[in-house]
Amino acid sequence: MDKRTQSFEYEWFESEGELSARDRELLCAARDALAKAYAPYSHFQVGAAARLEDGRIISGANQENAAYPMCLCAERVVLAAVESEAPGAVISALAICVYNPNQRIRKPAAPCGACRQVIHEKEQRQRAPMRILLQGEEGPVIALKGGRDLLPFAFGGEFL
Numbered sequence: 001m002d003k004r005t006q007s008f009e010y011e012w013f014e015s016e017g018e019l020s021a022r023d024r025e026l027l028c029a030a031r032d033a034l035a036k037a038y039a040p041y042s043h044f045q046v047g048a049a050a051r052l053e054d055g056r057i058i059s060g061a062n063q064e065n066a067a068y069p070m071c072l073c074a075e076r077v078v079l080a081a082v083e084s085e086a087p088g089a090v091i092s093a094l095a096i097c098v099y100n101p102n103q104r105i106r107k108p109a110a111p112c113g114a115c116r117q118v119i120h121e122k123e124q125r126q127r128a129p130m131r132i133l134l135q136g137e138e139g140p141v142i143a144l145k146g147g148r149d150l151l152p153f154a155f156g157g158e159f160l
C-alpha cells in the first residue's frame, strides 16, 4: 500500500483591488451578470463570466424554475452560452460571484458538484485548463489554475 497525497496551489487576494486589470474586468463582468439572474425561489443570485482566448467575455446567471430540479446554475448557463455564441471557443478564465439578499457573503463561493463536472468536460474538450476566479459578494478572491483542483479524481470521457 502506498500513501499518496494530492495538493494544489491557489492564489488568494484580499480583495479584487489586488487582481490584475484583466482578472478584475472578468470578475466585474460576473458581478454585472448578477442582474441576469432569475431566482424568484431561492433569491440567491450567481453571476458567471467566461473570457475566451480571443479576449471576448460572455456572461450568464442562474435561471430558476418552479420545478426546482430544473434550475440552471450560472456556470452551466455561461458554458452553454459560450458554445452557442462561439462554438468550440477556448475559455481561458471563468469568474463566479454570488449575491444573497438575506446575508452578506464575504467568502468566495465555489461551484456546485454538477458544475465542476461540466467545467471538467469543457476543459477536456478544449485540452486546456481555465483559470477560475471566485468571490462572494465582496471580499477575498480565490484564483485556481483550473477545474481539476475543484474536482480531483474526476470522471471523464476517457472511461467510456
Ligand code: THU
Pocket: 039, 042, 044, 045, 046, 061, 062, 063, 064, 071, 072, 073, 074, 075, 110, 111, 112, 115
Ligand atoms: N447555483 C448556481 O448558479 N451555481 C452553483 O454552483 C450553485 C447554485 C444557483 C442555483 C439556484 O438558482 C441557486 O443558486 C440556489 O441553489
